[in-house]
Amino acid sequence: MSLLSIKDLKVSFKTRRGDVDAVRGVSLEVAKGEVLGIVGESGSGKSVTSYALMRLLESNGRITGGALTYGGIDLRTVRESTMRDLRGREISMIFQNPRAALNPIRKVGHQIEDVLRRHAKATRSNARSEAIKALEAVRIRDAEARYNAYPFELSGGMCQRIVIALALACDPKLLIADEPTTGLDITTQKAVMDLIAELITERGMSAMVITHDLGLAAQYCGRIAVMKDGEVVEEGDAERLFAAPRHAYTRKLVDATPRAGASVRSLLPVDLRSPAPVLTPSEAPLLDVRDLVKTYQGKSGPVHAVKGISFTVKKGQSVGLVGESGCGKSTTSSILVRLADPTSGEILFNGEDLAKTPAKAFARDTRRSRIQMVFQDATDSFNPRHTARHSIGEPLARLTGLSGTHRRARIEELADLVGLPRPLLDRFPHQLSGGQKARVGIARAIAVDPDFLILDEPTAALDVSIQAIVLNLLVDLRARLGISYLFVSHDLHVVRLLCDHVIVMRDGEIVEEGPADKLMEMPAHPYTQELLAAAPAPPVLAEPASSAAE
Amino acid sequence: MAGRLSTVGLRITHAIPVILGVVVVSFLLTRALPGDPAVYFAGAAADEQSIAEIRTALGLDKPLMEQFLIYAGDVITGNLGNSLSTGQPVLQDLANRLPASLELTLTALLLSCGIAIPLGVLAATRPGSAVDHLCRVLVTAGVSLPTFFTGVVLIYVFYYLLGIAPSPLGRLDFIYIEPDRVTGFYLIDAAIAGDWETWTGALKQLVLPATTLALFTLAPLARMTRAAMLSALSSDYIRTARAAGLTEDKVLFTYAFRNALLPVITTLGMVFSFTLGANVLVEKVFAWPGIGSYAVEALVVSDYAAVQGFVLAMALLFVALNLVIDLTYTLIDPRIGFETK
Numbered sequence: 001m002s003l004l005s006i007k008d009l010k011v012s013f014k015t016r017r018g019d020v021d022a023v024r025g026v027s028l029e030v031a032k033g034e035v036l037g038i039v040g041e042s043g044s045g046k047s048v049t050s051y052a053l054m055r056l057l058e059s060n061g062r063i064t065g066g067a068l069t070y071g072g073i074d075l076r077t078v079r080e081s082t083m084r085d086l087r088g089r090e091i092s093m094i095f096q097n098p099r100a101a102l103n104p105i106r107k108v109g110h111q112i113e114d115v116l117r118r119h120a121k122a123t124r125s126n127a128r129s130e131a132i133k134a135l136e137a138v139r140i141r142d143a144e145a146r147y148n149a150y151p152f153e154l155s156g157g158m159c160q161r162i163v164i165a166l167a168l169a170c171d172p173k174l175l176i177a178d179e180p181t182t183g184l185d186i187t188t189q190k191a192v193m194d195l196i197a198e199l200i201t202e203r204g205m206s207a208m209v210i211t212h213d214l215g216l217a218a219q220y221c222g223r224i225a226v227m228k229d230g231e232v233v234e235e236g237d238a239e240r241l242f243a244a245p246r247h248a249y250t251r252k253l254v255d256a257t258p259r260a261g262a263s264v265r266s267l268l269p270v271d272l273r274s275p276a277p278v279l280t281p282s283e284a285p286l287l288d289v290r291d292l293v294k295t296y297q298g299k300s301g302p303v304h305a306v307k308g309i310s311f312t313v314k315k316g317q318s319v320g321l322v323g324e325s326g327c328g329k330s331t332t333s334s335i336l337v338r339l340a341d342p343t344s345g346e347i348l349f350n351g352e353d354l355a356k357t358p359a360k361a362f363a364r365d366t367r368r369s370r371i372q373m374v375f376q377d378a379t380d381s382f383n384p385r386h387t388a389r390h391s392i393g394e395p396l397a398r399l400t401g402l403s404g405t406h407r408r409a410r411i412e413e414l415a416d417l418v419g420l421p422r423p424l425l426d427r428f429p430h431q432l433s434g435g436q437k438a439r440v441g442i443a444r445a446i447a448v449d450p451d452f453l454i455l456d457e458p459t460a461a462l463d464v465s466i467q468a469i470v471l472n473l474l475v476d477l478r479a480r481l482g483i484s485y486l487f488v489s490h491d492l493h494v495v496r497l498l499c500d501h502v503i504v505m506r507d508g509e510i511v512e513e514g515p516a517d518k519l520m521e522m523p524a525h526p527y528t529q530e531l532l533a534a535a536p537a538p539p540v541l542a543e544p545a546s547s548a549a550e
Numbered sequence: 551m552a553g554r555l556s557t558v559g560l561r562i563t564h565a566i567p568v569i570l571g572v573v574v575v576s577f578l579l580t581r582a583l584p585g586d587p588a589v590y591f592a593g594a595a596a597d598e599q600s601i602a603e604i605r606t607a608l609g610l611d612k613p614l615m616e617q618f619l620i621y622a623g624d625v626i627t628g629n630l631g632n633s634l635s636t637g638q639p640v641l642q643d644l645a646n647r648l649p650a651s652l653e654l655t656l657t658a659l660l661l662s663c664g665i666a667i668p669l670g671v672l673a674a675t676r677p678g679s680a681v682d683h684l685c686r687v688l689v690t691a692g693v694s695l696p697t698f699f700t701g702v703v704l705i706y707v708f709y710y711l712l713g714i715a716p717s718p719l720g721r722l723d724f725i726y727i728e729p730d731r732v733t734g735f736y737l738i739d740a741a742i743a744g745d746w747e748t749w750t751g752a753l754k755q756l757v758l759p760a761t762t763l764a765l766f767t768l769a770p771l772a773r774m775t776r777a778a779m780l781s782a783l784s785s786d787y788i789r790t791a792r793a794a795g796l797t798e799d800k801v802l803f804t805y806a807f808r809n810a811l812l813p814v815i816t817t818l819g820m821v822f823s824f825t826l827g828a829n830v831l832v833e834k835v836f837a838w839p840g841i842g843s844y845a846v847e848a849l850v851v852s853d854y855a856a857v858q859g860f861v862l863a864m865a866l867l868f869v870a871l872n873l874v875i876d877l878t879y880t881l882i883d884p885r886i887g888f889e890t891k
Contacts (some may be wrong), residue, residue, distance in 0.1 A: 103787040
């Protein structure tokens with residue numbers, strides 16, 4: 001008998017433009033001890049389904065049909081007070097963005113105590129010790145000290161452990177994990193997912209893992225349901241789903257998931273796989289970074305963000321810069337794009353030292369147009385009051401002096417080049433989708449014909465199917481325009497698809513560098529090995545999925 | 551804790567240049583005022599010579615720099631000079647009148663917080679409901695009705711028509727004897743003396759002006775509470791708390807309200823400092839012997855010492871108030887104090 005059964009669930013939201021059906025007849029079952037993965041891209045209704053069954057929908061959301069049964073209790077009709085007893089004690093949730101999920105001004109220990117005492121799992125006298133036990137259960141070292149910490153004093157991974165401790169404090173039977181590792185570093189992601197899997201097995205819980213990452217779901221879930229536009233399009237064993245997807249959408253998702261052994265073209269649907277253009281880099285160096293150092297004056301002594309790194313980017317080469325948060329890759333890229341000044345070191349660009357020109361003066365330098373950047377957050381890097389046309393035209397007006405019909409023609413040429421339909425040029429950022437914004441960002445960066453483009457995680461916020469398209473666009477553009485890339489990313493699989501040469505950074509130092517294929521196949525440094533091992537591996541290519549439910 | 555103490559110390563040292571600046575600016579501003587106090591105090595029948603005598607007596611014939619040094623020296627020793635119009639030392643005038651203003655302002659703020667904060671919380675938890683609309687109407691009315699108007703209307707209704715309020719003439723009706731001065735707050739002094747008859751009398755006098763002021767200060771507080779509560783309630787940690795099955799009271803007060811308090815306290819501080827200086831209209835309407843009306847009267851007759859004393863007293867009060875707000879902040883929000891490290 002299944003622990004949770006969702007039958008023909010329908011949820012709709014009242015908006016200013018009328019009702020929007022977010023979930024349209026979803027049926028799912030979770031058996032005792034089973035781990036079900038729900039995979040889908042943004043807007044597929046996967047999170048809404050879980051909020052609906054917790055009855056935690058926003059006030060404009062409503063369950064319009066279907067049945068929700070948990071252990072014989074009808075969750076749709078049960079009184080709110082009973083529902084509150086169930087939440088946290090029977091069904092618990094963990095969320096993405098763990099730091100925001102915790103009350104910022106309450107000690108984490110007290111937040112756990114609140115839950116324990118609410119469900120009568122502790123009394124006033126033993127609440128503290130029970131809370132510390134709950135912290136120890138999620139393998140937090142020095143739990144007594146952590147009890148008194150506030151969320152802002154803890155790392156993202158540690159915050160997620162606290163959120164897990166909070167969710168599991170009252171021994172629930174069903175755990176719902178909504179994108180539990182989105183935004184965490186890849187090694188932290190692995191640690192957190194392993195912990196969740198371990199606790200699920202240890203306590204014999206059932207779980208629903210909601211994620212956009214098919215690889216992650218395949219690794220940690222026994223069964224996977226793929227959702228699209230509020231419906232479940234396919235459901236089945238993780239391995240079967242990967243090996244022989246039945247639905248076209250599942251096929252598309254499986255293809256688009258970056259993985260070992262894939263080429264950038266194989267991410268696309270079969271009918272779009274034209275041969276990828278090849279650009280052979282020349283031996284002449286374009287950019288030569290020598291002993292680059294950046295030290296900030298922090299409140300508690302100097303912070304060594306970049307500790308003297310040296311590397312070369314050849315003409316036409318695509319170099320990947322990989323590392324986890326805090327490794328110095330963003331500092332390096334903002335120095336190279338000349339938005340920040342290094343403490344010391346040389347940046348030889350076509351033989352001239354760019355570090356000699358201060359970042360403030362570089363905006364008016366003639367070499368400004370040679371180096372451009374595509375920013376990470378496509379939304380925040382646009383002026384919300386400028387149309388796409390205006391944003392793309394800005395560097396043209398400032399750096400090339402192109403005006404009137406010439407500028408207009410160039411903007412339209414760029415839109416064609418990046419595959420942005422011309423009518424969209426007159427839209428504002430909020431009227432464009434994530435993928436369209438990424439295209440505008442790329443068009444703006446290549447508008448002035450740069451020789452060198454720095455791409456700072458340009459696809460990090462995109463759905464995998466959109467990411468596949470944008471990555472292919474970048475490959476095509478590079479071959480066509482002969483631009484050199486510095487591709488900054490935390491995802492080794494993505495870097496491998498796009499780059500000839502890979503640099504791995506940690507704590508402001510380069511730990512390893514080499515040709516992309518060689519580095520991925522035979523990583524020499526333990527840290528590179530660790531990074532590679534932490535990336536979720538889809539089952540076909542790695543060991544069979546270790547189903548945590550077994 | 552040591553971190554917090556040093557934060558307090560740092561804040562206090564930050565206040566020193568502010569106070570020095572206030573001393574200089576208040577001195578220069580009063581000198582820049584139009585009108586000659588010597589002419590004013592010599593009277594209508596004075597001739598050139600008597601005006602000059604008075605000017606010498608007041609020290610106004612000396613160069614500006616010398617006047618300033620004398621003034622600064624006096625301030626350091628606690629001597630704020632004598633008021634030309636009352637003839638009393640300014641320090642004594644302020645000591646008499648400041649408690650009157652403070653008593654009025656504090657009572658008004660207590661009253662408006664008591665109404666505005668619950669109202670804002672209720673409005674935020676039930677957006678679009680009757681409470682929400684009531685909150686909106688009150689806020690609009692509070693902002694758009696000037697205090698002298700609400701004051702006069704209240705007097706008209708409660709004193710003239712209904713006759714339940716005492717005559718709006720100062721802090722205490724003449725039939726009561728002023729309580730022995732301890733704090734200068736009549737309500738507190740009367741309570742200390744155990745004189746409950748006087749206490750009631752003082753309270754009756756206080757009700758109308760305090761209500762007038764409260765209606766005015768209600769608006770920003772209710773608005774801010776509503777907005778802060780709404781944003782706190784839509785945050786991720788509230789979702790976590792709800793998903794953990796915490797009771798609605800716990801979610802609302804321990805989780806949402808404490809977070810929402812931060813912007814409310816900022817607004818409260820702004821409203822408080824604003825009202826203290828700006829309640830002169832209310833003081834005038836109710837013949838309240840506060841420092842607002844004192845300052846305006848002094849300003850009209852170019853009473854240098856009194857105006858300077860007023861500005862200085864207000865500056866010190868503002869500094870103290872900001873310090874209190876900062877400290878309240880560090881008590882509520884653990885993130886503050888670490889940032890200043």
